[in-house]
Amino acid sequence: MNRVFNFCAGPAALPTAVLERAGLELADWHGKGLSIMEMSHRSADFVAVAEKAEQDLRDLMAIPDNYKVLFMQGGASSQFAMIPLNLANGSGKVDQIVTGQWSKKALAEGRRFADVRVIANTEDNHFTSAPTQSELALNADADYVHYCPNETIGGVAFDYIPATGDVPLVADLSSAILSDTLDVSRFGMIYAGAQKNIGPAGLCVVIIRDDLLGKAQAATPTMFDYKVCADHGSMYNTPPTYSWYLAGLVFEWLKEQGGVAAIAAANHRKASHLYQFIDGHDFYANPVAINNRSIMNVPFTLADSRLDKLFLQQSEAAGLLNLAGHRSVGGMRASIYNAVSEVAVVALTDFMTDFARRHG
Amino acid sequence: MNRVFNFCAGPAALPTAVLERAGLELADWHGKGLSIMEMSHRSADFVAVAEKAEQDLRDLMAIPDNYKVLFMQGGASSQFAMIPLNLANGSGKVDQIVTGQWSKKALAEGRRFADVRVIANTEDNHFTSAPTQSELALNADADYVHYCPNETIGGVAFDYIPATGDVPLVADLSSAILSDTLDVSRFGMIYAGAQKNIGPAGLCVVIIRDDLLGKAQAATPTMFDYKVCADHGSMYNTPPTYSWYLAGLVFEWLKEQGGVAAIAAANHRKASHLYQFIDGHDFYANPVAINNRSIMNVPFTLADSRLDKLFLQQSEAAGLLNLAGHRSVGGMRASIYNAVSEVAVVALTDFMTDFARRHG
Structure with a gap:
């Protein structure tokens, strides 16, 4: 499948x-x-x-x-x-x-x-x-x-x-x-x-x-x-x-999966991984106050918004779907709900690393 | 299946x-x-x-x-x-x-x-x-x-x-x-x-x-x-x-299936078959005025309501499900919507024939 x-x-x-x-x-x-x-x-x-x-x-x-x-x-x-x-x-x-x-x-x-x-x-x-x-x-x-x-x-x-x-x-x-x-x-x-x-x-x-x-x-x-x-x-x-x-x-x-405590631990790992990645790369940014960052919805922007369309095309081609931000705000957003695995989040940051290297 | x-x-x-x-x-x-x-x-x-x-x-x-x-x-x-x-x-x-x-x-x-x-x-x-x-x-x-x-x-x-x-x-x-x-x-x-x-x-x-x-x-x-x-x-x-x-x-x-006209023809055949069967057997009855009979929902009663429970048990065992009338009226009801085949309606009247023979 x-x-x-x-x-x-x-x-x-x-x-x-x-x-x-x-x-x-x-x-x-x-x-x-x-x-x-x-x-x-x-x-x-x-x-x-x-x-x-x-x-x-x-x-x-x-x-x-x-x-x-x-x-x-x-x-x-x-x-x-x-x-x-x-x-x-x-x-x-x-x-x-x-x-x-x-x-x-x-x-x-x-x-x-x-x-x-x-x-x-x-x-x-x-x-x-x-x-x-x-x-x-x-x-x-x-x-x-x-x-x-x-x-x-x-x-x-x-x-x-x-x-x-x-x-x-x-x-x-x-x-x-x-x-x-x-x-x-x-x-x-x-x-x-x-x-x-x-x-x-x-x-x-x-x-x-x-x-x-x-x-x-x-x-x-x-x-x-x-x-x-x-x-x-x-x-x-x-x-x-x-x-x-x-x-x-x-x-x-x-x-x-072990109930809410277990899924919460996984969710915090996923979110930490993604936010740390964003904060560690000048090419990406998240505007939300550190202590108010959602562990479920992670919006981020590229250093050059003219690359947004290319980012979405290439991420979709790489099997990473629906990363566009809401039509009211633009940019990108990764929603990493319970059913989104840690593997998926790592695949996303791997793609983001590669994209920044090629276009940063 | x-x-x-x-x-x-x-x-x-x-x-x-x-x-x-x-x-x-x-x-x-x-x-x-x-x-x-x-x-x-x-x-x-x-x-x-x-x-x-x-x-x-x-x-x-x-x-x-x-x-x-x-x-x-x-x-x-x-x-x-x-x-x-x-x-x-x-x-x-x-x-x-x-x-x-x-x-x-x-x-x-x-x-x-x-x-x-x-x-x-x-x-x-x-x-x-x-x-x-x-x-x-x-x-x-x-x-x-x-x-x-x-x-x-x-x-x-x-x-x-x-x-x-x-x-x-x-x-x-x-x-x-x-x-x-x-x-x-x-x-x-x-x-x-x-x-x-x-x-x-x-x-x-x-x-x-x-x-x-x-x-x-x-x-x-x-x-x-x-x-x-x-x-x-x-x-x-x-x-x-x-x-x-x-x-x-x-x-x-x-x-x-041929659209609504075709399914309507099948529905009228199904309903006619079932109502004719009911009208032809003293053991079964439908109380609705002839020209107001629904082609989708066919309620019927047994000559002896003490047999209702047995009818439901045996029909279910025969693979004919959900024939109980609404809890507000009792008796039986066969809903014969578009997805209920003519084969299903014939199987129902076959069972009803057999049940009436055994208990009529």
Whole structure:
């Protein structure tokens, strides 16, 4: 089987072992004579698959019992409306930290359903850092604080979990979930579009503390109500069963790798290797503050941007795919999610060495 | 490969040829070295897959140019809110026809966002028929008329398209899309959850007339706005790319079968065979009015309901799966969607013959 090194920001690389297994059992799951995607979501076989996926995720992230795990339709963009509709139910006021394109999008949608105040914003430095705890102008009357711990486009990550007192902290963890150890109990809610570290696009995992359920605004569509979803075990309607199953295979694979602590160690090795390489070569640069560098998304620029196109052509020819930066910022970006191996990252720096030698 | 006969109402049987092809190319699509689900939705390869799927659907259904085709997240349950949010924008009044569980659900959700009037309701006869055109108490001031042409649970279908004058007609075609020829121009909007005749759950196809776009209520989440979806080619956010690809494979398969006219002929043969069998045996019964019998979902009862459990056990042992009626109505139901072959339906009636002989 031909498999390239895929550095796509999302939909992103999935473990080869998961894809091979899924391919083999696609038309005949476990000898049952039908595909998992042809089964009723209420069948015993599928319910067992769904429950195991949830339990494996609970094990991997050590999710406390007073948190519900929801497997919802859509991605983070739907959550940007769901969150204020469900959680801006007291003062109607929300605190938002802005550190990149995704928190800006959450802000714009949030303002349609709540009074959102920006309590820190790093746009002035082109989103190359995250604010420190002391720079957060937190309001005690906020219904929640929303932020994005890892900005996929800018490659900017928080190196701490904001302390927000009694105000629930809500995190868009789409591009960082399961990449590193995390104390879930520090959050009111965590959510993540699946298409980076979980599975295919079209599924969104929500982890939400029990006491935040059941207070949705009147204008909330039923399918956007977390309590309805929780009360029905994420099966109020037909869930995206095949995506849920694939997420379960990824969770199993993660356990086989040794769990989150083991994959986190590998992720830190990958990121360190790549950042050290970039910092050690004048031909390449990363603009992000050292302590805010993402271990999942590594943007970098070439000394001469006129070489960008050539870099992308030659890297693709070398089997290193999807290294273009986001269309909004340009340059390069290597997304090195859980399924991107250390071998892939070394292959990338080997190519970068060679390219710099030839063109530097 | 072991493949049973699968009569599930949804998620439902898909063509074996489609599943085998998807399995073979799951981890390495067309020799590109990655899965289609690992590709950026903005990559040239995926965009070509997405555009071909839309064009094939347009060809199959002869969709006029003044209709947009949207590939949206979720299923019909999300549409039950989206439709009033987008289309109840004039008088705020809506006409709804109720012929079963799904139109009841649409009614309940619709009433949260619009003034919905029930203009016909067949619950008095236990949803065993559809109203005639003259029984529809249509209102000229309605923003739209909503109905479900084929009720999956009751197996009740309209044998005509309601004439609604200048009022747009909106149809939940989840369990009947692509099953029979249809004049799309008679509708303002058609929508269908994918998990019956299109592909896996988590995708919903919306076909909507241009002039109905752009008038959403202020409280509409951005991801629920048809115009936003249309303006971005269903890629405002990351769409469910793998489901979209599978839908495209199903559309290709349908074209190979000879298109909708050919599959419709097969569907009518399948349904006729099964209904004639039921009508010809006192041991079995179907309660639906003859001209409202669905060609996709065929509920039936045994003369003695105490034999239901045995029937289900023995049919499953014979490789005939998912024949239980919906939990809300009991009895049996054979869903005979496009991917359920004529061979499967004959195998079912052969089993039913044998079962009646042994227990009748």
